[in-house]
Amino acid sequence: METVNIMIVGVGGQGSLLASKMLGHLLVAQGYDVKVSEVHGMSQRGGSVVTYVRFGDKVYSPIIDKGEADFIVSFELLEAARWIEYLKPTGTIVTNTQEMEPMPVIAGLAKYPENLVEKMGALGVTVDAMDCLALAEQAGSPKAVNMVLMGRLSHYFPDIPAEAWQASLEANVPPKVLDLNKVAFALGQQG
Amino acid sequence: MRELMLGNKAVARGLYEAGCCVISSYPGTPSTEITEEAAKYPEIYCEWAPNEKVALEVAHGAAVGGRRAACCMKHVGLNVAADPLFTISYQGVESGLVICVADDPGMFSSQNEQDSRHYAIAAKVPMLEPSDSQEALDFAKRAFALSEEYHTPILLRMCTRISHSQSIVERGERHEVPKKEYHKDPQRVMMTTNSLKAHYRVEERTKAMTELAETTDLNRTELGEDRSVGIITSSTTYQYVREVFGEKASVLKLGLSWPMPVQKIRDFAAQVDKVLVIEELEPIIENHCRQIGVEVTGKEVIPMVDELTQGVVARSLGRDPKPTLTLADEIPGRPPVMCAGCPHRGVFYALSKNKCMVYGDIGCYTLGVMPPLNAMDLNICMGASCSGLHGFNLAGGADHEKHSVAVIGDSTFAHSGITGITDIAYNRSNSTVIILDNSITGMTGHQQNPTTGKTLRGDPAGKIDLEALCHAVGFDRVRVVDPNQLKETEKVLKEELAAEEPSVIITRSPCVMLKSVKKAPPLQVVAENCNGCGLCMKIGCPALTLPKSKGVVEIDRTQCVGCRQCMQMCHRDALVV
Numbered sequence: 001m002e003t004v005n006i007m008i009v010g011v012g013g014q015g016s017l018l019a020s021k022m023l024g025h026l027l028v029a030q031g032y033d034v035k036v037s038e039v040h041g042m043s044q045r046g047g048s049v050v051t052y053v054r055f056g057d058k059v060y061s062p063i064i065d066k067g068e069a070d071f072i073v074s075f076e077l078l079e080a081a082r083w084i085e086y087l088k089p090t091g092t093i094v095t096n097t098q099e100m101e102p103m104p105v106i107a108g109l110a111k112y113p114e115n116l117v118e119k120m121g122a123l124g125v126t127v128d129a130m131d132c133l134a135l136a137e138q139a140g141s142p143k144a145v146n147m148v149l150m151g152r153l154s155h156y157f158p159d160i161p162a163e164a165w166q167a168s169l170e171a172n173v174p175p176k177v178l179d180l181n182k183v184a185f186a187l188g189q190q191g
Numbered sequence: 192m193r194e195l196m197l198g199n200k201a202v203a204r205g206l207y208e209a210g211c212c213v214i215s216s217y218p219g220t221p222s223t224e225i226t227e228e229a230a231k232y233p234e235i236y237c238e239w240a241p242n243e244k245v246a247l248e249v250a251h252g253a254a255v256g257g258r259r260a261a262c263c264m265k266h267v268g269l270n271v272a273a274d275p276l277f278t279i280s281y282q283g284v285e286s287g288l289v290i291c292v293a294d295d296p297g298m299f300s301s302q303n304e305q306d307s308r309h310y311a312i313a314a315k316v317p318m319l320e321p322s323d324s325q326e327a328l329d330f331a332k333r334a335f336a337l338s339e340e341y342h343t344p345i346l347l348r349m350c351t352r353i354s355h356s357q358s359i360v361e362r363g364e365r366h367e368v369p370k371k372e373y374h375k376d377p378q379r380v381m382m383t384t385n386s387l388k389a390h391y392r393v394e395e396r397t398k399a400m401t402e403l404a405e406t407t408d409l410n411r412t413e414l415g416e417d418r419s420v421g422i423i424t425s426s427t428t429y430q431y432v433r434e435v436f437g438e439k440a441s442v443l444k445l446g447l448s449w450p451m452p453v454q455k456i457r458d459f460a461a462q463v464d465k466v467l468v469i470e471e472l473e474p475i476i477e478n479h480c481r482q483i484g485v486e487v488t489g490k491e492v493i494p495m496v497d498e499l500t501q502g503v504v505a506r507s508l509g510r511d512p513k514p515t516l517t518l519a520d521e522i523p524g525r526p527p528v529m530c531a532g533c534p535h536r537g538v539f540y541a542l543s544k545n546k547c548m549v550y551g552d553i554g555c556y557t558l559g560v561m562p563p564l565n566a567m568d569l570n571i572c573m574g575a576s577c578s579g580l581h582g583f584n585l586a587g588g589a590d591h592e593k594h595s596v597a598v599i600g601d602s603t604f605a606h607s608g609i610t611g612i613t614d615i616a617y618n619r620s621n622s623t624v625i626i627l628d629n630s631i632t633g634m635t636g637h638q639q640n641p642t643t644g645k646t647l648r649g650d651p652a653g654k655i656d657l658e659a660l661c662h663a664v665g666f667d668r669v670r671v672v673d674p675n676q677l678k679e680t681e682k683v684l685k686e687e688l689a690a691e692e693p694s695v696i697i698t699r700s701p702c703v704m705l706k707s708v709k710k711a712p713p714l715q716v717v718a719e720n721c722n723g724c725g726l727c728m729k730i731g732c733p734a735l736t737l738p739k740s741k742g743v744v745e746i747d748r749t750q751c752v753g754c755r756q757c758m759q760m761c762h763r764d765a766l767v768v
Contacts, residue, residue: 012527024195024357034195035323037356039299045558045634046733047527060433062323062356065502067513082522085515100747101736102525106728107563110523123516142749 003056005064006153009083010075011100012049018172019073019146020051023153026168027055030160037062046103048079071156073149075132076100081116084123091125094152096132096145128152128191135187140180147173147181151188196360198353201324202263202291203228204360205331207235209287210368212258215240215249217606218635219265220300221354222293226263227638230647234365239638239647242573242606243268247275247290251344254288255379257371259335263291266307267572271607276344277314278381281389283342283396286371287335290316293349296471297498300634302553302572304496306472307348311449315393317400318346318449319409322429324358330446332363333409341396341403348448350471352427352498401450409446412459415439421463423456423480423487427499428471434501435510451479460485467508471499529558531734532710532752534700535627537674538598539566540730540756541681547688548595550583552576552603555633559598563731567598574599574607581611581620592621593688599624602632602640605655609664615693616665623687624695626657627674629702637705661695668694675700677759703752711753714766718743721765727757 006023010016017038024036032055039049052064069087074080074095087093097117104110113119121127130152136144147169154165165185173181196204202225206214214237216226230237240246246262253260264272269292279288292310295301311318319334321327327349334345378385404410416439424432425445432442443459445451456479460466468477468489477489492507493499506512529536539559542549543566551557551570560567571579576597584591599608604626615622632638639645644654661669668690672683680698687694701708713734721743728737734750735757737743744765758766 011525028193028195028359033359035356035358036195037352039351039355045527045530045555046525048525059358060430061501062352062358062427062430063500065500065513067515068502078522078525081518081520082525084518087516089514089516102523103528103561103731103733104523104526106733106736107731109562110521112523113518113520116518116520119518119520123518125516 001056003054003059005069006053006071006073007064007069007083007086008051008053008073009079010049011079012045012047014075015143015146016049016051016075019150020053022150022168022172023053025171026160026164027053029164029168033057033059035059035062048082050083071153073153075145075149077116077129078102078112081113081120084120087125089124092128092156093120093125094128094149094156096149097129098131098133098145130188130191132188136184139184139187141177144181144184147184148188151185152191154189155191193359193361195357196324196328197224197357198321198324198327198349198355199224200228201327201360202331202347202349204362205328206261206289207232208328208363208365209332209335210259210366211235211261211289211335213250213253213260214238214262215246215260216263217241217243217246217268218632218638219268219293220635221295221351222263222265222268222291222349223635223638224354225291226647237647239640241641243272244275247272247279250290251275251279251284251288254284254286255373257286257373259287259368261289261291264293265301266292266294266305267301267303268292269307269310271573273310273314276310276316279344280314280316281381281386281393282379283389283392284338284344285342287338288344289331289334289338289347290344291331291347291349293351293354294472295351297351299351302570304472306475307346308448308473308475311346312475315397316344316346317341317447318348319446320348320426320448321353321446322426322444323353324356325360326446327353328360328362330409341400343396348426350427397450401452404447404450404452405455407447410452410455411444411446412455413442413444414462415441417441418463420465420467421459422467422469423459423476424469425476426471428469431499431501431504432469435505445476448476451476453483456480456483456485469493469499469504526561527558528561528731528733529555530704531732531747531750532703532754534629534674534698534703534754535559536564536730536732537677537680537756538625538627538698539564540677541684542566542596542598544681545684546594548583548591550576550580550595550597552597552599552608554600554603556598556600556627561731563729573603574611577608577611577624578614580622580624581615581618584620584622595623596684596688597622597624598627600633601626601628601630601642601657602638604657605641609660612661612666612695613664620693621691622693626695626697628657628697628699631702631705633702633704637702657697666693666695668692669697670694671697671699673700674698675754675756677756703754711755711768713748713751714746714753714755714758714768716744716746717765717767720763722763726762727760727766730756730760732757
């Protein structure tokens with residue numbers, strides 16, 4: 001099979017590392033060759049962050065380049081737009097509609113673009129946008145945005161059984177917040 | 192068991208399996224997790240040293256003392272450790288010594304993009320370069336074996352994409368290595384005749400290791416169906432080469448990247464129509480090929496700046512870029528910022544308001560350069576703020592002294608700031624140094640250091656008394672202030688800038704991201720009191736926004752930790768507890 005490329009993007013501190021950890025665990029358990037690449041350090045301080053997840057029969061490069069991503073999973077709307085150059089023209093964006101103003105916008109030096117969901121859709125890609133923050137809060141914690149997104153992403157992989165997603169969730173989420181994360185995942189899945 | 196493992200964790204696993212007993216390191220992205228992961232094995236003594244020079248000396252001492260030892264650092268850390276490195280190379284080792292160095296092509300978290308392979312050549316220390324996590328684990332083990340066989344320290348060169356990528360590995364078991372007996376040997380004293388003999392030994396060793404490079408499986412010739420071009424490569428670049436050229440391509444992958452083979456490269460070149468060298472950063476392999484008379488194409492087409500990717504490699508070789516999508520809107524940048532509630536913010540606000548020249552240093556506080564504070568003028572390397580400020584003041588006299596400061600974090604101060612402030616005190620420089628004491632090494636993800644009173648594993652430890660230390664090196668003026676108190680911080684700053692003698696201000700407040708720091712509840716906005724003047728926005732807190740549509744300030748409750756800095760900015764009681 002051809003390598004599948006998933007980018008997880010967001011704002012430093014939003015919990016994307018847990019999402020990539022869970023995804024990596026899931027895909028290894030499915031028997032794929034997997035590579036996950038993340039950036040630590042300076043960029044984690046509220047900056048734009050990106051994690052690459054690649055899987056298939058044999059994966060060489062740990063990173064995804066422009067025009068190569070099958071999926072962009074985004075924790076924040078502007079971040080989905082920032083990385084759109086990396087998406088294949090046939091790709092899919094799964095995004096939280098939450099908007100977080102970056103410092104240049106807060107400082108009045110730049111403008112947060114409007115109607116990004118429509119504009120991205122107009123490029124011909126699938127844009128699956130939902131208010132993940134509201135669903136996460138409904139599940140019990142604003143921190144569960146990552147599991148809402150994972151639930152939504154699971155939709156696009158019908159070949160991977162639901163039990164496998166659940167097993168990876170259980171293996172990677174701390175026991176005391178497991179239940180609410182399961183709820184968040186289910187809410188994301190329902191959309 | 193197949194498992195996904197971070198490159199750095201795989202190095203730690205390799206060190207563990209090889210029977211390593213002592214690791215001394217200084218944290219630095221992208222190397223930090225090697226030591227943190229190794230510390231999870233009780234069999235290995237792990238410590239944070241004040242800096243990389245100390246760390247390497249400790250590790251070498253342990254190897255002299257009969258135990259397998261390692262030290263880990265980022266690329267610029269190797270500059271600090273370069274002094275012992277060159278002579279440890281001469282002295283050699285009995286028990287294995289592995290120096291893990293992580294380069295940062297693309298500078299995700301670094302001030303420069305230097306290529307550590309130059310150090311292997313300059314210090315004549317053999318270097319291994321893994322290209323994924325499995326090799327990171329295996330090469331760490333091989334490094335110890337080679338170190339003992341050839342009596343040399345070994346450099347294990349990582350890079351951001353190997354250190355911070357996860358790929359599949361199989362673990363092995365730990366192999367205990369008995370302690371070697373220490374025997375006194377006057378040859379170890381590096382002075383004239385001994386050093387000369389040692390240099391001859393180093394040259395012999397390099398010759399022997401060059402022979403090894405010809406035959407070792409660390410250097411792999413992978414001849415494919417396609418012989419029209421042969422590619423020589425190493426490290427993560429190997430993966431990009433395979434990604435672009437596929438399995439039919441002919442590749443010579445160097446795992447022992449110094450010393451490099453001669454005949455193996457010539458043989459490879461003879462079996463392909465032409466040779467392409469694809470390597471990240473410097474033309475090290477390329478220059479070696481030219482030196483041994485092998486004609487190659489390299490940096491004429493492959494960029495020397497920034498990290499490589501499969502796309503960069505493909506485009507450099509004239510292949511069409513993949514089709515991409517673009518939005519018409521300009522996407523505003525999202526640079527990293529000081530966290531909401533960061534105590535450094537109070538200091539940088541005072542510096543910004545007083546238009547100070549700020550000689551910065553290495554750490555989270557480098558982010559003081561960002562708008563709206565814009566409160567940093569320059570930085571160089573760990574500790575340069577203190578010594579550099581003294582020089583700046585020598586050039587400008589009172590004109591400079593009244594308006595300039597150095598800012599340096601607690602960990603960076605312990606690393607390389609002490610000698611700088613000693614120079615200031617000793618030479619009676621009228622300079623003002625601000626030690627930003629947030630009681631942790633922040634930028635690299637909360638490592639303990641000699642000012643925190645805890646060891647790497649969180650156990651009680653010795654602790655530098657910063658005030659006493661500053662007094663001891665010759666400062667009469669040492670002030671301590673809570674940077675969250677904006678007025679007090681500014682008052683102390685003005686007084687110390689005005690003082691006609693060397694002074695230190697210690698701004699003391701723990702990093703709010705520390706789990707041990709209790710967060711206050713988020714502040715509230717009293718909308719009817721807020722007239723949207725934007726004064727509070729001047730401190731640049733990411734938890735505060737002033738949407739034009741609403742005309743009043745808003746607080747992001749998920750970010751605000753109730754530090755009350757913004758409250759002190761407001762004249763209308765619009766922000767309350």
